[in-house]
Amino acid sequence: MATIVIAADGSEAAHQAAELGFEIARAEGDSVVLVTVWDILRADFGVPVHMIDRDFLDAERQWGEKVLKDAAGHAAQFGIEAETELVRGEPASEICRIAQERGARMIVVGTHGWGAVRSLLLGSVTLRVLHHAPCAVLTGPPGSPTPAEEPGDVASQG
Amino acid sequence: MFSKIVLALDGSEPSDRVIPVAKDLAAPGSARIDIVHVRELIVGRAGGQTARANEDELEVRVRAQAKALSDAGYDTHLHIETTVGGGPAHVIAALADKIGADVIVVGTRGHTPVAGLLLGSVTQRLLHIARCPVLAIPPQYERSAAREGGKAVAAAG
Numbered sequence: 001m002a003t004i005v006i007a008a009d010g011s012e013a014a015h016q017a018a019e020l021g022f023e024i025a026r027a028e029g030d031s032v033v034l035v036t037v038w039d040i041l042r043a044d045f046g047v048p049v050h051m052i053d054r055d056f057l058d059a060e061r062q063w064g065e066k067v068l069k070d071a072a073g074h075a076a077q078f079g080i081e082a083e084t085e086l087v088r089g090e091p092a093s094e095i096c097r098i099a100q101e102r103g104a105r106m107i108v109v110g111t112h113g114w115g116a117v118r119s120l121l122l123g124s125v126t127l128r129v130l131h132h133a134p135c136a137v138l139t140g141p142p143g144s145p146t147p148a149e150e151p152g153d154v155a156s157q158g
Numbered sequence: 159m160f161s162k163i164v165l166a167l168d169g170s171e172p173s174d175r176v177i178p179v180a181k182d183l184a185a186p187g188s189a190r191i192d193i194v195h196v197r198e199l200i201v202g203r204a205g206g207q208t209a210r211a212n213e214d215e216l217e218v219r220v221r222a223q224a225k226a227l228s229d230a231g232y233d234t235h236l237h238i239e240t241t242v243g244g245g246p247a248h249v250i251a252a253l254a255d256k257i258g259a260d261v262i263v264v265g266t267r268g269h270t271p272v273a274g275l276l277l278g279s280v281t282q283r284l285l286h287i288a289r290c291p292v293l294a295i296p297p298q299y300e301r302s303a304a305r306e307g308g309k310a311v312a313a314a315g
Binding site for chain 1: 183185285
């Protein structure tokens, strides 16, 4: 039995990717750890950290809790009793750290989350996870992106 | 688990790590594994030549990997494709589309000639254009290789 770490950020991409992860876990009898990383930087308005009040921090943490709770409910639909980890920090590092600690055989991430640039199909968190992962990384599925969501350079590349 | 797997192999070391992972994910008995190896041609003043100097050697290795999977009982299909001026990712994605693959398994590199770009450019592009999930295996991943399959394991065990 192995462990699969699934990143949850409340996005549709992560939701779809998680389903794949759940299916694999169910087929292989793997255990699942759901990870949500929250940080004030998620909002990214350039607000200095010291100016952010406690309520704002609490709201962010509560957002994380809700995302994680939803993800656990999603796992339950697949008959999986997932462990959950809510951590604060830089998402990619935290996801990789947890995968390392758990000796995970796979990390599952969506191809893009809630990054500021929605047109960037491949999220920066996903890219960073791929760079630093101690194990295999399953991304996707990409769903059915509208033409507007596809990177402009793809069409021109033969 | 997966019944149609596209395995992108370039004959280099990370690919050797990719095979045991593909085996892990393959639905026992019924899985079809399509191996795709893309020969990149650079066309210059001297005419066409392969982007990698040791292309023939890499191809021999991929053929051996395909045979090993086939001998292990997997319904293995080998596709050796040629592309001019780059674009292996498109070749891989197109094949995955054609056969309706469940997943594309690909190795990533520790580094590329492009400074600072850790992720293989083929893998990165694949993540953008593939219409099915992509499983990327980083070079630092060795667990599965130790578990089953692969020549290295046979020699060690």
